[in-house]
Amino acid sequence: MIQQKRLATAAFFFVSFLFAGFLPVLGASVPADSSIYDPGHLAPIDSSTSLKVGDLAPDFSLPILSGGSITLSQYRNRKNVVLSFVPAAWTPVCSQQWPGYNITKDLFDRYNTQLIGITVDNIPTLYSWTREMGRLWFPVASDFWPHGAVAKKYGILRSNGVSERALFVIDKKGIIRYLDVHDINSMPKLENLIDELKKL
Template sequence: MPKHLIFYSSVAILLMCVFAVPSWAEIPEKLIYQPGQLKPTDSSLKVAVGETAPDFSLPSITGKKVQLSSFRGKKNVVLSFIPAAFTPVCSDQWPGYNIAKELFEQNDAVIIGISADNTPCQFAWTHQMDEKGVWFPVLSDFWPHGKVAKLYGILRTDGVTERAIFIIDKKGIIRYIDIHDINTHPELGKIIHSLKEINK
């Protein structure tokens, strides 16, 4: 595809992400838990840009385990940690990545979604967003509780993870970290820009 067409299709998808009605609007309001304003961050990061990403293996909602190192040499990886299913910001963030699938594919990247919820909860939540679920793996860091979040240094004192993004290149090196204010979701544009920088 010509570069100018790729550019315009990317812009169109970004506009869809900004202006589309969030998928969680389909979930009955009574099922969305309102946690209120939370402390922006509540953890101590244990990894840094330029380091090798700690490897892990976690169960997914498909019933299969997914190992981070299995993507090495094949795909850039965007780890998206979210605090909890059935909460407003989380229920807006991941549907946006569903709409933007093409942008991640153009940058040879896959998302891995992780929370400390159990697998049945994650399954129900993602299928409430869309009857087909989400296109990327959703992994449960439920037991041992928050083990991977602890490994990265993003487990909060109340037992949920920070809202965090780690971008890992094909060599397994961490290239971007955003420990985001838990009350808002990370900007998709910054994630895509970081992926483009990796692919230069």
């Protein structure tokens, strides 16, 4: 009788394992972007910038990932500049926007333009995150401390402390020629940016 009970228990565990555990695991797949945190759909824009086309772009200095710092005005009279603010590391759209720009260096070069990527993340986070993207050809600046100060200066700091997804095209005189405070949930179209560079 005891042996029958043991057999029944063993059979129960076997069936449990087979139907509840083993089969779903066989069907599992590895996500292509397993490290990416999905914040869900967010309010498209959560700030209001007073900057407009024709304004002088506010100057700033920020530490960059490769060491040292970058100052916007160092490009004055030398190169056009695109500032690409992205909200946060390890999130869906942001994690693809810069890899897209990373394969278009020739387009930025053609229009004598320096791209600068900016987030409010700190340097160690940016280090880990951008390693997933491959080797980026453009500087990545950290607007971490004072937190989001540059994003705030540009009027694009959201109420939760991250920046908007925003593009600023700044000409050699330091004048804003185009700005796109974009829906945070979607990718700005590359051709729109390149068309603006053509106009410079």
